[in-house]
Each structure stands twice: as C-alpha cells, then as structure tokens.
Amino acid sequence: MTPVELSRTVLRAVRRAVDEGELSVVVPVRAVVTPPGPGGCGDYATNIALQLARPAGRPARQVAEILRPHLTRSEGVADVAITGPGFLNIRLGGGAGASLVREIQRRRDAYGHGDILAGQIVPLRIPYDIRAEVVADTLVRIVATQGGRAEVHHIHIHPSRAEPAGTDLSHAEPVGTDPSQAKTVGTGPSPAEPPRTNAPQADPARLHRLHRPRPQITTLRPTPAPEDPTPLGPDAARWALLHPASHDRPRISADHLLQRESNPLFRVRYAHARTRALIRNAAALGCTGDPGDVPEDVPGGGELVGALAGYPAVLTQAALHRAPDRLARHLVTTADALLAFQHTVLPLGDEKPSAAHRARLALAEAAGTVLAGGLSLLGISAPDYL
Numbered sequence: 001m002t003p004v005e006l007s008r009t010v011l012r013a014v015r016r017a018v019d020e021g022e023l024s025v026v027v028p029v030r031a032v033v034t035p036p037g038p039g040g041c042g043d044y045a046t047n048i049a050l051q052l053a054r055p056a057g058r059p060a061r062q063v064a065e066i067l068r069p070h071l072t073r074s075e076g077v078a079d080v081a082i083t084g085p086g087f088l089n090i091r092l093g094g095g096a097g098a099s100l101v102r103e104i105q106r107r108r109d110a111y112g113h114g115d116i117l118a119g120q121i122v123p124l125r126i127p128y129d130i131r132a133e134v135v136a137d138t139l140v141r142i143v144a145t146q147g148g149r150a151e152v153h154h155i156h157i158h159p160s161r162a163e164p165a166g167t168d169l170s171h172a173e174p175v176g177t178d179p180s181q182a183k184t185v186g187t188g189p190s191p192a193e194p195p196r197t198n199a200p201q202a203d204p205a206r207l208h209r210l211h212r213p214r215p216q217i218t219t220l221r222p223t224p225a226p227e228d229p230t231p232l233g234p235d236a237a238r239w240a241l242l243h244p245a246s247h248d249r250p251r252i253s254a255d256h257l258l259q260r261e262s263n264p265l266f267r268v269r270y271a272h273a274r275t276r277a278l279i280r281n282a283a284a285l286g287c288t289g290d291p292g293d294v295p296e297d298v299p300g301g302g303e304l305v306g307a308l309a310g311y312p313a314v315l316t317q318a319a320l321h322r323a324p325d326r327l328a329r330h331l332v333t334t335a336d337a338l339l340a341f342q343h344t345v346l347p348l349g350d351e352k353p354s355a356a357h358r359a360r361l362a363l364a365e366a367a368g369t370v371l372a373g374g375l376s377l378l379g380i381s382a383p384d385y386l
Contacts, residue, residue, distance in 0.1 A: 117148030275368030
C-alpha cells in the first residue's frame with residue numbers, strides 16, 4: 001500500500017465513522033500520511049484525529065479511539081496504535097514494500113510530485129547573491145513538482161536599509177524591478193510594455209490584471225557564502241549552498257570534493273552509483289528486480305522503505321516552506337539506508353538468485369530512481385559510476 005492509497009484508506013475510515021453516527025464532521029478532502037515521528041511506531045502515522053477534534057467537539061485521542069477499529073478492519077492494515085495526543089500509527093500487512101516499489105516504477109521521475117500548488121504563481125524575491133540565485137533556481141523546479149510556477153524577482157538592498165541575512169524582507173521595496181515584468185527561470189523575457197501616450201485607452205484585460213489579487217511574495221535572503229564556491233565545481237558548489245538551512249552559513253571547503261564517508265554529497269552520489277552497479281551485476285547473474293516484501297530484519301530494509309515512502313511529503317514541505325535543504329537532507333537519509341541495505345541484495349558464494357533477492361533488487365532500483373530524481377531537482381548530477 002502506497003502513501004496515497006493509505007491516505008484514501010484513512011478517509012474511508014472517517015466516512016464509515018460518520019455514516020455510523022460515531023462522528024459528526026465533514027469528511028476532509030485529504031489525509032496527511034507520513035513516516036512516524038519520534039515516539040511513533042509502525043510504518044506510517046496520520047494526524048487526522050487532531051485535525052477532526054475541534055469540528056467533532058471531542059478530544060483528539062477520543063476521535064482516534066473511534067477511528068482505530070475502522071482502520072484496523074481495512075484491507076492491508078495489520079495494526080493501529082495511538083500515541084501522543086492522538087496520532088494514529090499504522091502498521092501495514094503484507095505487500096506494503098511491494099506496492100511502494102511498483103508505484104515508484106510506474107511514476108519514475110514523477111514519483112513524489114503532487115498538486116498542492118496547482119495553478120498557483122509563487123513570486124520569489126532575491127538579492128543579487130550567488131547563494132540566493134542557486135536557492136531560487138532550485139525552488140523553481142521543486143515548486144513545479146507540486147503544480148506551481150515560481151517567478152524570480154531581483155531586488156537591491158540599500159546599504160542604509162540593510163538588515164542581517166536571514167531576516168524577513170517581505171516589506172522591502174524592490175529597486176528597479178517591476179513585479180509585472182518578473183521573469184520565470186527557464187523562460188524568455190517578458191514582452192516590453194507599450195509606450196504611454198497622453199490619451200490612455202481603457203483596456204479591459206489590463207484593468208483585470210491591475211485589480212486581480214496579487215499572489216503572496218516570498219523574499220529569500222539566505223545567509224551568503226563566505227567566499228566564492230565556483231572553484232568547487234558545479235555539483236559540489238550547489239551542494240555547499242543548498243544543504244545547509246538558509247539561516248546557516250554555508251561551508252565552502254574542499255571537503256565537499258572528498259570521496260569519503262564523512263562527505264554527505266559523496267554518500268548520496270555514491271549510493272546512486274551503487275544502485276546502478278547492483279543492477280549491472282544482477283544482470284550478469286541473470287537476475288532482474290521483481291517487487292516483493294522485504295522482511296523487517298533485513299539490515300537497512302525498513303529504513304529504506306520508510307525513506308522512500310516519506311519522499312513525497314518531503315518534496316511537498318520543501319515547496320511549501322521554500323526550503324530545498326529539506327530535500328538535500330532527506331537524500332542523505334535515503335542514501336545511508338541504501339548503503340546499509342546494499343550488501344543483502346545479491347546472492348553470495350554458491351547461492352542462487354531467489355525471489356527474496358529479486359525483491360531486494362527492485363527496492364534498490366527504486367531507491368536509485370528517487371536519489372536520481374532528488375539530485376536532479378537540486379541541479380546536481382547522479383553518476384552511474386563513481
């Protein structure tokens with residue numbers, strides 16, 4: 001069962017509780033399903049009970065107790081536990097990992113894409129700074145994964161009005177930039193505005209543009225890099241600027257070029273290369289991936305399934321919070337799980353390829369798809385050999 005399928009299962013449980021008179025609420029359009037947080041358990045968790053507590057006029061934990069039996073009886077759900085103020089922690093039955101792998105195989109690079117920003121324009125204002133440029137360029141792609149369209153506006157910061165890096169400049173006035181002439185990265189320049197005349201003519205379309213609500217503008221001013229990162233090369237330079245949170249000062253160092261375990265960029269790119277090597281080596285053995293269940297006691301298996309299942313939520317949060325660092329850090333988590341899992345994929349010695357090996361190979365291949373897609377959104381290459 002994929003996160004999307006589980007979300008629908010949660011909503012069906014709410015509807016059954018409403019139909020049976022146990023809850024008096026409007027069934028939400030969507031239910032958020034994510035990997036369990038600290039103190040949680042199982043495969044996924046949802047805050048649907050906390051979401052419904054106020055409209056139901058009941059404590060969240062009581063709402064969770066009402067929903068629990070409906071969820072437990074759902075196909076594909078093995079157990080449901082309640083933790084904290086009312087989080088429903090769901091353990092799936094057989095086929096959870098297999099369904100996830102099939103979903104990734106089906107959607108490929110589009111896995112994790114959603115429509116939460118569908119039809120929305122996201123204006124981004126940035127100063128003339130290399131880190132701000134790289135962050136905005138990355139956000140254009142991340143916002144697009146959620147159906148939105150980011151437009152980038154440049155602003156000048158007057159020295160007399162300069163504020164510390166990382167502060168909110170949502171009220172700063174752009175100098176020399178007309179928002180109506182903002183550019184969208186990857187598109188051509190906007191057409192020039194026709195010259196003004198002494199006899200202005202009423203243009204209904206123009207009047208409509210002037211009076212329609214303007215989208216909320218986000219000002220990005222991440223802490224600047226202490227030095228020019230370009231000598232590191234395009235991949236390491238982008239990683240150095242994107243991996244830290246926007247309020248943290250990026251570290252511009254040759255350490256980003258080292259091929260060792262202490263370098264997160266190396267681990268992510270190496271993990272992708274390992275997935276490609278596993279596929280090549282399996283082909284030499286006449287083995288191909290076939291989605292199936294991976295037992296929880298396989299080293300790194302549960303962590304890898306959890307990381308892949310959590311990727312769509314991370315993409316959504318990175319788009320909504322304008323935070324590409326969230327994606328970068330999640331790729332490190334996924335890579336570390338894959339590197340712990342890789343040693344279980346292929347048969348050892350005289351062992352023959354089995355269904356278990358084919359299921360693990362399919363999971364590793366799915367991890368490679370997610371790692372490649374995430375690196376591509378960051379503008380970083382994903383090598384097949386490293």
